Amino acid sequence: MLGELLAGFFSPSLSPVTAVGGAVIDAVPPGVKDWAVTAFGTADKAALLVGMGLVMAALAALAGILEYRTRFAGAALTGVFGMVGLAAVLTRAQASANAAVLAVLTAVVAVLLLRFLIRRLQEWGTQALEPAPSAPPARRRFLQALAGGAVFTAAGGLLAGAWRGAAAVASEARSRVTLPVPASPAPAVPVDAEAGVDGMQPLVTPNKDFYRIDTALTVPAVDPATWVLKVTGLVDREVELTFADLLAKPLTERHITIACVSNNVGGDLIGNARWLGWPVRELLALAGPRAGADMVLSRSADGWTAGTPLEVLSDGRDALLVVAMNGEPLPLEHGFPVRLVVPGLYGYVSATKWVTELRVTRFADDVAYWTPRGWSERGPIKTSSRIDVPRPGRPVKAGTIMFGGVAWAQHTGIDRVELRLNRGPWRQADLARGISADTWYQWKLGVELTEGQYEVQVRATDLAGGIQDERSRPVVPDGATGLHTIRVDVTP
Numbered sequence: 001m002l003g004e005l006l007a008g009f010f011s012p013s014l015s016p017v018t019a020v021g022g023a024v025i026d027a028v029p030p031g032v033k034d035w036a037v038t039a040f041g042t043a044d045k046a047a048l049l050v051g052m053g054l055v056m057a058a059l060a061a062l063a064g065i066l067e068y069r070t071r072f073a074g075a076a077l078t079g080v081f082g083m084v085g086l087a088a089v090l091t092r093a094q095a096s097a098n099a100a101v102l103a104v105l106t107a108v109v110a111v112l113l114l115r116f117l118i119r120r121l122q123e124w125g126t127q128a129l130e131p132a133p134s135a136p137p138a139r140r141r142f143l144q145a146l147a148g149g150a151v152f153t154a155a156g157g158l159l160a161g162a163w164r165g166a167a168a169v170a171s172e173a174r175s176r177v178t179l180p181v182p183a184s185p186a187p188a189v190p191v192d193a194e195a196g197v198d199g200m201q202p203l204v205t206p207n208k209d210f211y212r213i214d215t216a217l218t219v220p221a222v223d224p225a226t227w228v229l230k231v232t233g234l235v236d237r238e239v240e241l242t243f244a245d246l247l248a249k250p251l252t253e254r255h256i257t258i259a260c261v262s263n264n265v266g267g268d269l270i271g272n273a274r275w276l277g278w279p280v281r282e283l284l285a286l287a288g289p290r291a292g293a294d295m296v297l298s299r300s301a302d303g304w305t306a307g308t309p310l311e312v313l314s315d316g317r318d319a320l321l322v323v324a325m326n327g328e329p330l331p332l333e334h335g336f337p338v339r340l341v342v343p344g345l346y347g348y349v350s351a352t353k354w355v356t357e358l359r360v361t362r363f364a365d366d367v368a369y370w371t372p373r374g375w376s377e378r379g380p381i382k383t384s385s386r387i388d389v390p391r392p393g394r395p396v397k398a399g400t401i402m403f404g405g406v407a408w409a410q411h412t413g414i415d416r417v418e419l420r421l422n423r424g425p426w427r428q429a430d431l432a433r434g435i436s437a438d439t440w441y442q443w444k445l446g447v448e449l450t451e452g453q454y455e456v457q458v459r460a461t462d463l464a465g466g467i468q469d470e471r472s473r474p475v476v477p478d479g480a481t482g483l484h485t486i487r488v489d490v491t492p
């Protein structure tokens with residue numbers, strides 16, 4: 001019975017459960033997976049969850065018994081289980097700090113609840129042995145605590161369940177989306193856009209490896225069947241667009257590199273994808289922005305907002321209301337069903353995921369989510385570059401060392417990339433062709449090096465003549481500056 005009671009402890013957070021389940025799915029050999037699919041059919045995932053539920057109930061029972069006998073023994077087991085959950089969360093492709101925090105929190109709550117209940121249970125036990133007429137009925141106190149714990153757990157489980165239900169609807173709808181053929185397809189990636197250096201990041205980032213940044217604790221689950229985008233504010237006429245309306249528009253497909261303002265010099269909060277969408281300027285033209293408007297405040301289903309200069313959305317660049325990423329409907333965590341992508345601006349002022357409203361307004365009248373939190377109102381991407389090869393901390397043999405990496409200045413384009421060793425003269429690298437000015441460019445340079453330690457730095461110059469800012473500045477308030485600097489150990 002204790003097992004049944006304590007089993008509830010582990011369910012307040014279903015996310016770690018999903019993560020563990022995912023890890024189990026990934027870890028089992030293909031043979032077992034095939035067997036599971038044959039045995040349970042499409043219910044294989046349900047079977048997995050039920051199986052995991054049983055294992056957890058058993059573990060919870062064990063924790064309860066251990067804790068009752070030896071103080072902290074059960075808590076330790078719960079803690080270990082929490083660590084397993086955390087490890088599973090962290091090794092998922094979409095590892096997020098939020099999920100990790102949730103896993104840790106779950107473990108902490110489970111331990112506290114366990115301690116609390118066991119103490120009540122022990123009180124009851126002592127009282128049963130030596131009944132003290134004046135003491136409050138320990139049995140009742142234990143049962144009250146138990147009921148409290150159960151209600152708490154059930155409420156958490158219900159919330160998580162409701163969210164999972166909505167997420168299931170969204171995923172199912174996503175799998176049924178048929179993407180239209182683009183009216184303006186993405187130009188073919190030039191063959192000489194690849195620098196051809198081993199160990200470089202791919203020129204186009206696969207969806208599963210694409211960085212994810214947002215404030216959403218759980219991914220908003222938006223059903224495209226009920227999704228509408230409203231254009232409001234300083235417009236001649238308000239416009240409403242359904243997902244079906246959007247798919248019926250002549251869509252544009254382009255490679256665009258997006259980046260986060262929180263990307264440190266040399267960091268990986270940047271990715272390049274092929275996006276399919278409708279130019280925002282066409283939607284704005286339908287609404288007719290009024291004179292005096294200078295900002296579009298885009299709002300997401302979860303209330304997050306970004307403030308984009310109206311000018312940038314109207315100047316002819318490929319600012320898109322995106323429905324697909326690398327040939328697939330947007331992944332849920334990247335904004336399904338619809339998001340914005342704007343070449344040349346950091347994500348926090350432009351790339352609203354799960355977008356539901358475009359409010360035409362003025363910078364003087366409205367503020368976006370990050371502005372009162374210390375970030376700049378405007379966020380143009382800074383010309384920057386990164387060294388990806390050789391990998392840091394990996395010694396290389398003397399001889400010709402191949403350096404390689406990327407440089408970007410979205411919507412301006414890169415003109416030149418240079419490398420310098422030990423603060424010597426800048427040497428020009430071989431710059432590969434960009435897919436377009438809106439994407440990153442790969443570069444490489446072979447350098448003859450003898451044994452020793454080298455400090456290697458890179459800098460980019462954009463096609464407007466802007467040289468990458470060498471001064472080292474933090475990401476706040478409008479993007480880091482400085483040179484990506486690596487140490488290379490050359491062995492004989």
Ligand SMILES: Nc1nc2c(c(=O)[nH]1)N[C@H]1C(S)=C(S)[C@@H](COP(=O)(O)O)O[C@H]1N2
Pocket residue numbers: 210211212213214215216259260261300301302304333334335346347348351352353354
């Ligand atoms: N709804 C919503 N959209 C958002 C954000 C957010 O917090 N909420 N973050 C933005 C930021 S800061 C960035 S860098 C990009 C990241 O997009 P990605 O997660 O698809 O890489 O999304 C932007 N869109």
Ligand SMILES: [Mo]
Pocket residue numbers: 213259260261262346347348
């Ligand atoms: Mo960002």
